[in-house]
Amino acid sequence: KVYFFNTYFYSSLSKPQKGQRAINYNAVQRWTAKEDIFNYDYVVVPINEDAHWYVAIICNLTNINRILHEEPSSEAAARSNSLGATHPRTVRHLKDYVLEEGKSKRNIDAIIEKSMNPKEIPLQNNFCDCGLFLLGYLDKFFVNPREFVTKILTREMSVERDWPDLDPKQMRNYIRSLLFKLAKEQQAE
Known part of the structure; x- marks a missing residue:
């Protein structure tokens, strides 16, 4: 199971209230009021910072209770950034969010x-x-x-083998064609 945050989640989380230095958990707490992220195998967080998009994937939250007592290093947050940046502040914010969500939802x-x-x-x-x-x-x-997460965590991912067809120009053309097709279908209704 995958939980997918919307694109406003991280910007709201990372904007502290006046007098705060860390995350703004209050701004996003209601976003999962009816959901428990610890019931999901993966939590996907699309992020836009300084006009740059990247994504974080939080893994193994379903095992968090067991992991806390048996395998402290098994849960992970992986980030995929097309510029290769590491974003330590983002990682800290997401770790702090999971900590706050754990206290709130599961004590x-x-x-x-x-x-x-x-x-x-x-x-x-x-x-x-x-x-x-x-x-x-x-x-x-x-x-x-x-498979995607396992290959990343075990460092078995290979650009040549696993990503032979990631071509931005082709993707742009595909998305453009899809949008025109959807617009035409919508106009016909």
Whole structure:
């Protein structure tokens, strides 16, 4: 099971209230009022910072109670950034969010010990294709989430083998064609 936050989640979380230094949990707490993210295998967080898109995928939250007592390093947050940046502040914010959500929903200290920045993923060679790369990463993830995350966590991902067809130009053309097709269908209704 995958929980997908909308694109406003991270910007709301990372904007502290006056007098706060950390995350603004109050701004996003109601977003999962009827959901328990600890029931999901993966939590996907699309992020836009400084006009750049990237994605974080939080894994293994379904095992958080067991992990806290048996395997503290098994849960992880992985980020896929098409410019190769590591974003330590983002990682801290997401870890703090999971901790607060654990206290609120399950009365536990849901501590994420491990995070990683995937190395063998396609990187953009300009400053305008980050959105396309984010979509490409998510497309690959949704084909087989377990395999995608396992390959990233075990560092078995290979740009040549696993990403042969991530072409921003083709993706842009496909999205444009899809939007025109959908617009035409909507006008016909």
